[in-house]
Amino acid sequence: NAGVTQTPKFQVLKTGQSMTLQCAQDMNHNSMYWYRQDPGMGLRLIYYSASEGTTDKGEVPNGYNVSRLNKREFSLRLESAAPSQTSVYFCASRAERETAYNEQFFGPGTRLTVL
Amino acid sequence: AQTVTQSQPEMSVQEAETVTLSCTYDTSESDYYLFWYKQPPSRQMILVIRQEAYKQQNATENRFSVNFQKAAKSFSLKISDSQLGDAAMYFCASPNTGNQFYFGTGTSLTVIP
Numbered sequence: 711n712a713g714v715t716q717t718p719k720f721q722v723l724k725t726g727q728s729m730t731l732q733c734a735q736d737m738n739h740n741s742m743y744w745y746r747q748d749p750g751m752g753l754r755l756i757y758y759s760a761s762e763g764t765t766d767k768g769e770v771p772n773g774y775n776v777s778r779l780n781k782r783e784f785s786l787r788l789e790s791a792a793p794s795q796t797s798v799y800f801c802a803s804r805a806e807r808e809t810a811y812n813e814q815f816f817g818p819g820t821r822l823t824v825l
Numbered sequence: 826a827q828t829v830t831q832s833q834p835e836m837s838v839q840e841a842e843t844v845t846l847s848c849t850y851d852t853s854e855s856d857y858y859l860f861w862y863k864q865p866p867s868r869q870m871i872l873v874i875r876q877e878a879y880k881q882q883n884a885t886e887n888r889f890s891v892n893f894q895k896a897a898k899s900f901s902l903k904i905s906d907s908q909l910g911d912a913a914m915y916f917c918a919s920p921n922t923g924n925q926f927y928f929g930t931g932t933s934l935t936v937i938p
Contacts, residue, residue, distance in 0.1 A: 741924055750834070752916060752930040760924050768925065798868065804924075812858045812920050816870035 712736055716801050716817035723791045723824045731786040731820050733801030741804040742784035743768075743814065744776060746797040753800065759784055791824045798822070827852050827921050831929035838907045839937050845892070846902045846932045848917030854878075857919065859893070859900045864914040864931075873915070876900065904934075912936045 745753040755768030759778040838844035
């Protein structure tokens with residue numbers, strides 16, 4: 711039982727390059743999330759998916775796209791990376807309300823630097 | 826919009842002493858949960874404690890306890906007998922019924938030997 715896994719752990723991009731951050735969970739959770747963490751700003755929600763086949767924008771969606779490939783996997787894509795997207799990215803999943811008190815489980819994070 | 830405020834960017838505590846981290850929130854929900862997460866230097870987010878709003882009793886997990894004041898919308902975390910391993914960023918979080926979580930900006934806790 712690995713929980714929430716993310717790849718890669720570190721990435722350096724040049725401005726304008728694209729990349730996809732991968733996330734998978736093995737807890738059979740319906741809800742999955744992508745956050746970015748910047749110094750002094752806490753965690754800000756980029757996109758989330760309440761169930762397979764659905765995605766919704768969070769607080770800071772501009773410059774990102776997501777895909778909920780199946781129940782396990784939720785990817786985040788940067789089509790044309792910008793220095794402002796330098797951040798630490800976290801994926802999270804969440805159990806159903808009735809069973810686990812709404813706790814979110816987090817992946818280990820990806821540190822992305824855009825030069 | 827739902828908000829969570831942590832007004833202490835940094836706190837320090839002597840080893841074995843007690844420290845309290847503050848959090849206030851704003852929500853229109855009638856039933857909700859509140860959470861404290863810990864983020865050590867490893868970056869991994871770890872759940873410390875949770876509180877269900879309709880429960881009057883404050884939650885406790887070993888050395889960690891909360892002071893939940895529903896009317897004041899205050900949810901502070903008390904760490905007793907502080908240990909070096911408690912040094913971390915601490916985030917307060919509140920979800921809404923729309924499935925979104927709102928996080929505070931965090932408090933960096935230093936434990937002084």
